Amino acid sequence: AQSVTQLDSQVPVFEEAPVELRCNYSSSVSVYLFWYVQYPNQGLQLLLKYLSGSTLVKGINGFEAEFNKSQTSFHLRKPSVHISDTAEYFCAVKSGSGGSNYKLTFGKGTLLTVNP
Amino acid sequence: GAVVSQHPSRVICKSGTSVKIECRSLDFQATTMFWYRQFPKQSLMLMATSNEGSKATYEQGVEKDKFLINHASLTLSTLTVTSAHPEDSSFYICSANPTSGFYNEQFFGPGTRLTVL
Numbered sequence: 193a194q195s196v197t198q199l200d201s202q203v204p205v206f207e208e209a210p211v212e213l214r215c216n217y218s219s220s221v222s223v224y225l226f227w228y229v230q231y232p233n234q235g236l237q238l239l240l241k242y243l244s245g246s247t248l249v250k251g252i253n254g255f256e257a258e259f260n261k262s263q264t265s266f267h268l269r270k271p272s273v274h275i276s277d278t279a280e281y282f283c284a285v286k287s288g289s290g291g292s293n294y295k296l297t298f299g300k301g302t303l304l305t306v307n308p
Numbered sequence: 309g310a311v312v313s314q315h316p317s318r319v320i321c322k323s324g325t326s327v328k329i330e331c332r333s334l335d336f337q338a339t340t341m342f343w344y345r346q347f348p349k350q351s352l353m354l355m356a357t358s359n360e361g362s363k364a365t366y367e368q369g370v371e372k373d374k375f376l377i378n379h380a381s382l383t384l385s386t387l388t389v390t391s392a393h394p395e396d397s398s399f400y401i402c403s404a405n406p407t408s409g410f411y412n413e414q415f416f417g418p419g420t421r422l423t424v425l
Contacts, residue, residue, distance in 0.1 A: 228416075235314075235401050236352075236416040282351065295342070296403075296414055300351045 194219040196285050198299035206307050207275055213268040213302045215283030225266040226284040226296070227257055236282065242266065253277070278306045311335055312404050314417035321392055322425055329387045329420045331402030337382035338404035342414065343375075346399040358385045382407065392424045 199214040217223060224243050228236040240251025247259040257268045266283060283299040311334040321327050331341055339360050344352040356377050357365045364377035374396075376388040385404075389396050399421050403414040 226413075233399075233419070233421065235312075235418040236403075238413065238415075241413065295354060295357065298351045303349075 194223070194285050194297050196283050196297055196299035198281075198283055198302050200302050201300065202303045202305065204305045204307060205273055208272045210271050211269065211273050211277075211304065213281050213283075213304065215266045215268065215299060217264050217266065217283075217285045219264075219285060224286045225257075225259060226286070227251065227255070227266070227268050228282045228284060229253075230280045230282065230301075232279075239268070239281075273304070273306045275306050275308060277304060279304060310406065310413075310415045312402065312415045312417040314400075314402055314420050316420060317418060318421045318423075320423045320425065323393050324391055327389045327392055327422060329389075329400055329402075329422075331385045331387070331404070331417055333383045333404040333406075333415070336404070336415075337407045338385075339382065339407045340405040341379060341385040342403045342405070343377060343385075343387050344401045344403070346401060346419075348399075352401060355387075389422065392422070394424045397422055397424045 195218045197216045205211050226241045227239040229239050230236050239255050240249045242249050242259045250256045255270050257266055259266050280301045280303050282301050284296045286296050313332045315330045319327055341358040343355045345355050346352050354367050355370045358377045358379040360379045360382050366372050379385040399419050401419045403416045405414050
């Protein structure tokens with residue numbers, strides 16, 4: 193079984209400050225990792241994903257994440273946040289082989305609030 | 309590319325009525341679609357996996373007769389909430405898994421807000 197832990201339910205930061213949203217996963221097999229962002233009353237938008245290769249993954253809106261297999265982590269970072277980054281962020285994991293029929297397991301989410 | 313739409317975006321209904329929500333992949337074919345439910349300030353809970361041409365697979369604790377899922381084509385899946393009650397009020401989100409190409413990604417619809425009075 194796979195699981196995802198997002199260690200912080202809320203992260204308040206000031207505009208232009210750096211931010212890190214933490215995500216740890218557990219899985220007994222190889223994993224694919226994702227970060228999604230959800231704005232109020234909207235669906236999920238993919239920020240970035242790790243499938244294989246380089247452990248540092250760059251995504252949209254200036255976000256990046258690093259896959260750390262030994263620490264089973266996939267923390268999301270941005271060097272300088274904007275007010276518009278205020279949203280809920282979800283880390284998700286899918287383990288096993290590829291294929292069209294699989295399930296994502298989501299963390300509980302981290303509410304990032306960027307204050308002026 | 310890889311756009312998923314949901315209709316309606318918002319629905320208000322009376323207790324006891326049935327509501328149908330459509331999920332469409334607009335520019336790709338999806339053998340598999342997923343239905344999630346999200347309560348306020350909570351994560352997404354997978355309700356069921358919908359496979360084109362076959363019966364949906366429901367997660368433990370999800371009532372099959374309450375939440376009817378039909379995946380009639382490679383671009384359309386529907387979720388019908390039968391005899392809806394106030395406790396069914398929630399945000400329902402679908403996602404679709406492309407048949408080819410980005411088979412390791414799920415693309416999400418914008419969600420449907422259901423309010424049962």
